[in-house]
Amino acid sequence: MSKRLRSSEVCADCSAQDPCWASINRGILICDECCSVHRSLGRHISQVRHLKHTPWPPTLLQMAETLYNNGANSIWEHSLLDPASVMSGRRKANPQDKVHPNKAEFIKAKYQMLAFVHRLPCRDDDSVTAKDLSKQLHSSVRTGNLETCLRLLSLGAQANFFHPEKGNTPLHVAAKAGQILQAELLAVYGADPGTQDSNGKTPVDYARQGGHHDLAERLVEIQYELTDRLAFYLCGRKPDHKNGQHFIIPQMADRxxxxxxxxxxxxxxxxxxxxxxxxxxxxxxxxxxxxxxxxxxxxxxxxxxxxxxxxxxxxxxxxxxxxxxxxxxxxxxxxxxxxxxxxxxxxxxxxxxxxxxxxxxxxxxxxxxxxxxxxxxxxxxxxxxxxxxxxxxxxxxxxxxxxxxxxxxxxxxxxxxxxxxxxxxxxxxxYMQVKNALMASEVKIQQLMKVNINLSDELRIMQKKASKLEKQNSMPESDYDNPTPSLELDEPGSSRKGRQRSVIWQGEGSIPENTDTDAAPSSTLPSTEDVIRKTEQITKNIQELLRAAQENKHDSYIPCSERIHVAVTEMAALFPKKPRSELVRTSLRLLTSSAYRLQSECKKTLPVEPCPTADIQLVTQQVIQCAYDIAKAAKQLVTITTKENNN
Known part of the structure; x- marks a missing residue:
């Protein structure tokens, strides 16, 4: 099936011409730059495929194009269509905007925070609302209106909802009606083709009974999508499901x-x-x-x-x-x-x-x-x-x-x-593609150098204006930035046990358990000036580490991480041992755990044995990520302290 783009197509996030990627679960087309941000969010947020260079099941491609052509993007930008949004300064990204922070912040707000979707009126029982939405989905999939079903899914309708009165799921209904594009959409959102109705029949059975043989065959393919994808990755072939072959197990070249x-x-x-x-x-x-x-x-x-x-x-x-x-x-x-x-x-x-x-x-x-x-x-x-x-x-x-x-x-x-x-x-x-992939760590280094330069500028401005800031403009983040601190605890390298430990530790090797369990929660926070001063020291040390990464001076990683560790410990010591504010506790945990992880990653560069280039590059990526987390946590603490001290 031809995947040639029409000249009228534009990126859903920045309106750039000729987008060549699709986000399947969002029903949109996106450009290279915006796709790079989508990929960094993860497949649970956005499932991307290249329109020309990635294999597509024809009906899945047709589903994505149908959603795009029917305005699926308006689901994710609902409130931006309101003229009041323009007056408030909120707008979507432009092709000329920088990827970081402009496009990245907008895309995260749009898909991760769902900042612009239509909000349902608040109700006392959320489960009833979800059930109502799922019943609407159950009814809607018998029609060809994909955009309506995507809207219901975006609001919380469940693709695997089992209708208590009808005794089946939305995928059963779509299969019976022969709605293959609806079946594709439901499958993208996790609908299981093997689910049985109250009589023990699957959606595949429904499709065959209705004479929709192409749909039945596609549902079987969806049922084996995971193992098919793994087999194709290794040997470039897929099983022949029509003839009852459902697995390909590649053999070892040397048994x-x-x-x-x-x-x-x-x-x-x-x-x-x-x-x-x-x-x-x-x-x-x-x-x-x-x-x-x-x-x-x-x-x-x-x-x-x-x-x-x-x-x-x-x-x-x-x-x-x-x-x-x-x-x-x-x-x-x-x-x-x-x-x-x-x-x-x-x-x-x-x-x-x-x-x-x-x-x-x-x-x-x-x-x-x-x-x-x-x-x-x-x-x-x-x-x-x-x-x-x-x-x-x-x-x-x-x-x-x-x-x-x-x-x-x-x-x-x-x-x-x-x-x-x-x-x-x-x-x-x-071979050259791999070498270029190793070079790509330079991208993140350049980004973080800019982030830290901007952070230093922001801190100097805040230091001058700390006593004059008003509550409504005390947040240095953009309009689109709506951090959820509770999610920061699942950053790479952290552990549940680590989250329960003290925010302050001594020495290099570990974070000791907090023995001061009797300490009363305290709402007292340090002065904004002290927090800014310590943050500036952290930022300075991070910039030194990033320069070392940029110049491939791996032997500088450990001394740089030690200086960052000292600066982080001094900053954490400014705060009470048991802050009352959950935001403060979360930011401190992210700050200290990231500093600990940074030291652990930097120690991997010790010349105990020869380290392959690829391993050094991966360590560098981890080091950069830890540095970014530290800078982010420090910035959050400055923001919180400034806001509280001016109230």
């Missing part, structure tokens, strides 16, 4: 390794011992990582590499999803550390175990942690490399730098569905 490695057997056994729930979570996380890696490949292939160092956001690992536990978020981000060999090992094991579980084989009732399995997979690779110099999976790579192999290259390979894999050597173009 000897199955017998040689005890770690391999142990890792697979631990994977098999996971409960179905934990296995599903791990499989979904690996699916998201496959999506990130494949989108990276498309991203690099479509960018102008001569101007690679731009403001566009790099996505070095899966963004934090606040709905997941801290432990799960940490495991998700560790997937980015897996080289091609390790990741392929995990993908194949998941495909094998998914097939085993679907066939009804028993699962032992163990409570193994997913974290242990990820560690075992990594250890398994390191052990095997001591004896075997060649990679196990030729389908993925011939060395560790080929994570970004493009789908186009894989799709051109012809092989039998279950044959051994042999893709051959890496091309020069693929």
């Amino acid at each position: 000897r390794l199955l017998d040689l490695s005890e770690l391999a057997k142990a890792a697979k056994k631990k994977l098999q011992s996971l409960s179905n729930h934990l296995f599903e979570e791990l499989a979904m996380d690996v699916y998201d990582e496959v999506d990130r890696r494949e989108t990276d490949a498309v991203w690099l292939a479509t960018q102008n590499h001569s101007t690679l160092v731009t403001e566009k956001t790099v996505v070095p690992f899966l963004p934090v999803n606040p709905e997941y536990s801290s432990t799960r978020n940490q495991g998700r981000q560790k997937l980015a550390r897996f080289n091609a060999h390790e990741f392929a090992t995990l993908v194949i094991d998941i495909l094998s175990d998914a097939k085993r579980r679907q066939q009804g084989n028993s699962v032992t009732g163990s409570k193994e942690n997913v974290e242990l399995i990820l560690k075992a997979i990594s250890s398994r690779h390191n052990s095997e490399n001591q004896d075997i110099d060649q990679p196990d999976y030729d389908s993925v790579a011939s060395d560790e730098d080929t994570d970004l192999e493009t789908n186009a290259a894989k799709a051109n390979r012809q092989k039998s569905l279950d044959s051994d894999l042999s893709d051959g050597p890496v091309t020069a173009q693929e």
